[in-house]
Amino acid sequence: MTMKTVLPTVLLGVGLTCSGASSAETLRLLTWGNYAPDNVIDMFEAANPDIDVEVTLSNNEEMIAKLRATGGSGFDLAQPSHDRIYAAQLEYELYKPLDLSKIDTSTMTPSLLTGVQENTTIDGEVYAVPHLWGTSGLMANKTEAPDLTGWGDLCDPKYKGKTSMRLTRTILLGTAFDMGEDPFAAYADLDEYQAILDKVADKLIACKENIKAYWQGGDDLSAMMLSGEIVASETWDSTAYKLYGENENIVFVPPATGALAWIDTFALPRKGKADEAAYKWINFVSQPEIVTLLSASSGAIAAVNGAMDLLPPDKKAAVNAAFTDDDVANLKFFANIPPGVEDMEGKTLEKIKAATGG
């Protein structure tokens, strides 16, 4: 082929790919691992042949950092937790209001729906609806640590060197509840909250001796727990459910003061370009048969009516082994994080990490 014939061919090829791309819309999801499994994406693309789904996996902090870096562009649908919307919107303007008429909210659990809406309404506009929820609490190997009931038990010298936790705000809040405080109520008065944080820091620094290591992600936690290197830990419920499938002695323990519940939501990034496709996705994944698939892959419970019955059998068994009705009634939902609290908590966590003890 001479240069003269190559060039038109290349141009033709480029033209074809461009026209091919423009007819199909791309839905760029910014979500958690296992929240958009391949089988669900395939079903969605089969139902909506004109939409391609692109998934970026992340977590709360990185989602906000990514959206902040781009001013809210680059993604069409994000899934931050319900407590991460209000302050982030006030400070960095990352999201755009939802058009609730385009979302089938009738299938969503009313208490979670109103809860999320109350938390994420700014100037009369709603910025998020709930999707999946779950809890953070404790996990214990029943044969080795049968008496573990509260956050503070991780610091029980009985289990010296055999417990773990992740150094994030969850353990700060859990420990505060365990000490009889109500940190969420103290959000209103940041001086009072700082006083609570100081007490929590002292407690957790003294507790360092008891900790084998701070876990960083689900994988190293699982490895430590399954190998028996630790007998109890602070954990996400989904990780505990997964381990329950491998060893029935490892159960999720909702702390006596209440497991901390989070709700992951749907929110539209401010400069998203495929809102219609995003609404389609939201309605698609709220259907009962899809909910079961999502719960199977993520271990989280959907915010739709009758979600408990839609859990796959193994997850249902794990949830039943962990939660009584009282535990469910006792759930503590993460309160909206007011501006400035992240900084205070971050400093406290640094102090704990840097302290030498144990």
Added chain:
Amino acid sequence: MSFKGSTRQDAKRLTLLLLFAPFTLWILLLVVLPHIGMVVLSLREKVAPRIYEFGFGNYIDFIQEPIYWNTLLRTGGMSLLVTVLALLIGFPVAYYIAKLAGNRSKGALFILCLIPLWVSDLIRAFGWILLLRESGIVSTTLQKVGLADGPVELLYNDATVIVGLVYTVILFMIVPLVSTLDGMDNEMIEAGYNLGGNSFTVMRRIVIPYAMPGIVAGCIVVFMLTAGSYLTPILLGGKNSSWFTEQIYDQFIRRYNWESGAAFGFLLLAFTSLVIWIGLKLSGQTLSSTVAKS
């Protein structure tokens, strides 16, 4: 000046310009610009949501909070230790490869040193985790042989971090050392012995001075890499081991505090540059007489 001469000169200039263009662009776009951005960002103080003021508050915060500069000093100290260990272990290896090994085995040995670099940092760190954890290979072997009564935890402490870091960066010490030592004429060593020197004096007076450019280059690279590493200290480190890069990550990602994260990033750069400058002054070397030469 004739017409012909000036076109030739223009062409020469153009070639030079074109040759330098990628390098200049790279430096400008990927090094200088981002750093200017960082400095500007680090000089912004948040006074209220969406309102910022110019000021040195982020730097003052750093000075006032002992946790921050302690972590920075700790990171610097441990990086120096890693550099020294890498030099002590890497020098004999490089000497063997460059001077003692036969021509054929030289290549093979060099490849052997390179192979670990084909695997990513993350996988190498996980390798160490599998080996050293309480229920890991080393611990079980020790118990089987009877050297330990119970499970031994070798992970999650500073020594492990040092070992992991030395393993990760030692190659960057060996490569420049091999290339400098390779260029050294064997007759210089022979002459040293002929003039009555023993192994120690030959090493101290002839080999090491000759290898100095390689040593300095290796040390600078290793120190910079170690101080800026993130994965190894995080994965292998214990509950007390903070690393400064982790602080930067926390500021940027967990605390949404890009301003102070940028200040920290800049402080790390300034600190490592200062250490290297002090190192060069103390050892009586200059960049032009060492790195530029090698």
